[in-house]
Amino acid sequence: MTTNVTSTGNNARTRPNPGLPVIGRLVAPALLVVTVLFGGGLLLGFLQGLGYLPAAGMKVFTLQHFANVLADPDFFRSLGLTLYISVTSTAAAALISIFMALVLTSLAQRHRVVHFIFQIPLTVPHLVIAVAVVFMFAPTGLFSRAALKLGLINSSASFPLLTNDSWGIGIVCTYVWKEVPFITLMILSVLRRTGVELLEVGKTLKAGRRQRFFYITLPTIFPSLGAACLIVFAYTFGAFEVPFLLGQTYPMTLPVWAYKNYSDVDLLARPEGIAIGLIIAAVVTTAVVASQLLTKAARRRGLVL
Amino acid sequence: MGDLELKNITIGYGNTPVIRDFSLTVENGQMASLLGPSGAGKTTVLRAVAGLLQPRSGAIIIDGRPANGLPPEKRNAVMVFQKTLLFPFMNVEQNIGFGLQMQGRSTGEIRRRVEKILELTELTGLNRRKIHELSGGQQQRVSLARALVLKPAILLLDEPLSSLDATLRQHMRELIQDIQAQTRITTLFVTHDQAEALMMSQRVCLLLNGRIRQVGSPRELFYRPADPDVARFFGGCNFFEGRLKNGVYYSQYATVAAPGLSANGDRLTATIRPEDIRICADGNRGITGRVQKTSFEGTTTRIWVQCQDRVFVVLAPVTDLQAGQSVRLHLPPDKIRIFAAEN
Numbered sequence: 161m162t163t164n165v166t167s168t169g170n171n172a173r174t175r176p177n178p179g180l181p182v183i184g185r186l187v188a189p190a191l192l193v194v195t196v197l198f199g200g201g202l203l204l205g206f207l208q209g210l211g212y213l214p215a216a217g218m219k220v221f222t223l224q225h226f227a228n229v230l231a232d233p234d235f236f237r238s239l240g241l242t243l244y245i246s247v248t249s250t251a252a253a254a255l256i257s258i259f260m261a262l263v264l265t266s267l268a269q270r271h272r273v274v275h276f277i278f279q280i281p282l283t284v285p286h287l288v289i290a291v292a293v294v295f296m297f298a299p300t301g302l303f304s305r306a307a308l309k310l311g312l313i314n315s316s317a318s319f320p321l322l323t324n325d326s327w328g329i330g331i332v333c334t335y336v337w338k339e340v341p342f343i344t345l346m347i348l349s350v351l352r353r354t355g356v357e358l359l360e361v362g363k364t365l366k367a368g369r370r371q372r373f374f375y376i377t378l379p380t381i382f383p384s385l386g387a388a389c390l391i392v393f394a395y396t397f398g399a400f401e402v403p404f405l406l407g408q409t410y411p412m413t414l415p416v417w418a419y420k421n422y423s424d425v426d427l428l429a430r431p432e433g434i435a436i437g438l439i440i441a442a443v444v445t446t447a448v449v450a451s452q453l454l455t456k457a458a459r460r461r462g463l464v465l
Numbered sequence: 466m467g468d469l470e471l472k473n474i475t476i477g478y479g480n481t482p483v484i485r486d487f488s489l490t491v492e493n494g495q496m497a498s499l500l501g502p503s504g505a506g507k508t509t510v511l512r513a514v515a516g517l518l519q520p521r522s523g524a525i526i527i528d529g530r531p532a533n534g535l536p537p538e539k540r541n542a543v544m545v546f547q548k549t550l551l552f553p554f555m556n557v558e559q560n561i562g563f564g565l566q567m568q569g570r571s572t573g574e575i576r577r578r579v580e581k582i583l584e585l586t587e588l589t590g591l592n593r594r595k596i597h598e599l600s601g602g603q604q605q606r607v608s609l610a611r612a613l614v615l616k617p618a619i620l621l622l623d624e625p626l627s628s629l630d631a632t633l634r635q636h637m638r639e640l641i642q643d644i645q646a647q648t649r650i651t652t653l654f655v656t657h658d659q660a661e662a663l664m665m666s667q668r669v670c671l672l673l674n675g676r677i678r679q680v681g682s683p684r685e686l687f688y689r690p691a692d693p694d695v696a697r698f699f700g701g702c703n704f705f706e707g708r709l710k711n712g713v714y715y716s717q718y719a720t721v722a723a724p725g726l727s728a729n730g731d732r733l734t735a736t737i738r739p740e741d742i743r744i745c746a747d748g749n750r751g752i753t754g755r756v757q758k759t760s761f762e763g764t765t766t767r768i769w770v771q772c773q774d775r776v777f778v779v780l781a782p783v784t785d786l787q788a789g790q791s792v793r794l795h796l797p798p799d800k801i802r803i804f805a806a807e808n
């Protein structure tokens with residue numbers, strides 16, 4: 161009787177855990193697809209970047225294309241522009257997001273309408289926003305025409321250049337508008353979960369308003385803010401459609417340049433396009449990995465994310 | 466150091482008042498317990514004293530100064546929350562030194578005072594520990610140390626021990642008592658545990674449904690509860706009715722001389738604690754009853770005895786009674802508490 165009870169107990173406890181081979185077999189099909197599509201694509205790209213393009217008669221592996229790209233003075237102009245756009249949009253979006261998150265936490269939970277409106281940009285694709293920006297802010301756009309009608313400007317040429325401009329204002333604005341909700345929601349969840357209580361602790365421990373912001377709020381949101389910013393940076397660094405629509409013809413951002421090279425009628429430009437693409441992929445991957453590491457470190461220290 | 470005075474405060478969330486007409490004084494250097502079941506409004510009172518919540522009406526006076534309009538950071542009161550709420554991005558030392566750092570104290574002074582508090586709270590050597598590397602008890606002590614280091618006039622402790630296991634809780638109770646005795650910081654200690662309230666302080670304030678029901682020494686609350694609800698909260702379970710005639714209380718279970726009461730002819734409720742009822746061996750004293758059931762509780766056994774139309778609960782060290790057995794119960798008159806009629 162007693163043995164019976166113990167043995168069933170044991171059985172229940174030692175029911176075989178699905179081992180790695182079993183799990184491996186279960187996820188293998190999905191894994192295969194992902195590996196072939198992404199890994200294969202990357203590998204093919206890498207081969208082409210190394211100059212292996214049999215269709216064009218190129219069959220020798222060489223780092224020459226990478227060297228060509230790096231030696232091209234346009235590469236550093238493009239890199240500079242791309243970094244400028246992604247850093248500026250990320251920083252601006254981060255600052256606005258911190259402010260928005262603070263405002264939203266101070267609003268009561270019942271202000272659901274505000275939250276709903278706030279989340280709309282999350283669902284709109286970048287491309288749609290970019291097109292909307294062209295429609296509204298281009299020299300022939302809605303605002304320009306309205307200003308002309310209202311007599312604020314006397315010709316559409318005197319409307320400030322907000323799209324395809326040298327400062328990338330249209331691009332940065334598009335990214336900021338699109339990424340603010342994402343960063344804000346990342347911060348907001350942390351602020352809601354622990355931030356509010358920690359701020360109360362700060363109050364009773366005699367920290368003033370500014371001190372609470374710098375010594376409690378910022379350190380509390382830092383890991384999720386950092387992780388979100390790295391992801392936004394990675395996205396804005398690698399994205400193609402917004403600078404393609406809203407950017408200047410020269411200099412181009414790296415992704416646009418890579419695309420131009422790749423789709424050039426001259427097949428010889430193709431490996432260079434791929435080389436640029438791989439450089440972009442390396443930067444993006446680094447940022448995403450850094451974001452993951454930051455999140456992991458924060459979890460280990462008990463900072464919720 | 467300083468005293469805490471709450472005068473007729475009413476606090477509410479939205480439209481419903483949670484605390485009504487609450488008055489309490491904690492004298493300088495004393496520790497008082499605020500006792501009440503979960504949801505009674507204990508945390509609400511502490512938050513109002515700390516300044517995290519504004520009362521609708523009434524006065525909060527800290528160290529002789531009205532504190533009503535003051536924000537939390539301007540009040541000389543520090544609150545220790547039920548959850549430890551340590552800053553996860555700081556180590557032990559930084560957590561404890563936080564308040565001093567905010568006041569702009571020098572690094573040397575902060576280090577000296579933190580070191581002293583670490584010793585007082587039995588945390589010596591843990592200066593550089595990360596918060597997630599501490600045990601529950603250690604976290605609670607850091608949370609306490611973080612408040613103590615500021616030497617506030619008033620220390621507010623919101624159920625600081627409720628998350629600890631029984632042994633650790635007992636140790637922490639003694640530690641808090643020792644620290645309070647040494648530092649003489651005026652302390653308001655909140656708990657839902659009646660035994661804890663009784664052992665922690667000389668003054669206990671019982672809060673039921675947002676109102677103070679009784680304030681007094683632990684013995685007064687335990688042996689002289691103001692009304693049946695208070696008695697019930699302290700584990701009272703035997704209530705019966707009787708009539709008062711010429712200073713004597715007559716009921717079918719006991720007759721008690723009650724010289725202090727003068728409400729002639731009124732029906733009054735009385736109570737007796739389960740451990741005060743005697744089970745008699747001899748056959749003529751007390752009232753007869755029949756054992757309904759028994760429940761072994763370690764040092765004592767809880768026995769339900771049916772006597773006429775009422776069931777009495779008895780706590781006794783005997784364990785050999787069986788259900789169905791006849792017993793005689795004696796209710797010693799000096800242990801019976803008669804409640805004055807409610808208006």
Ligand SMILES: Nc1ncnc2c1ncn2[C@@H]1O[C@H](COP(=O)(O)OP(=O)(O)O)[C@@H](O)[C@H]1O
Pocket residue numbers: 478483501502503504505506507508509510
């Ligand atoms: N932020 C709040 N909003 C609305 N009601 C609350 C809030 N906090 C507490 N209450 C209500 O106030 C009452 C007292 O709560 P509380 O002071 O936390 O009780 P205790 O600390 O004694 O358990 C409870 O009925 C609770 O539901």
Ligand SMILES: [Mg+2]
Pocket residue numbers: 507508509547623624
């Ligand atoms: Mg509470």
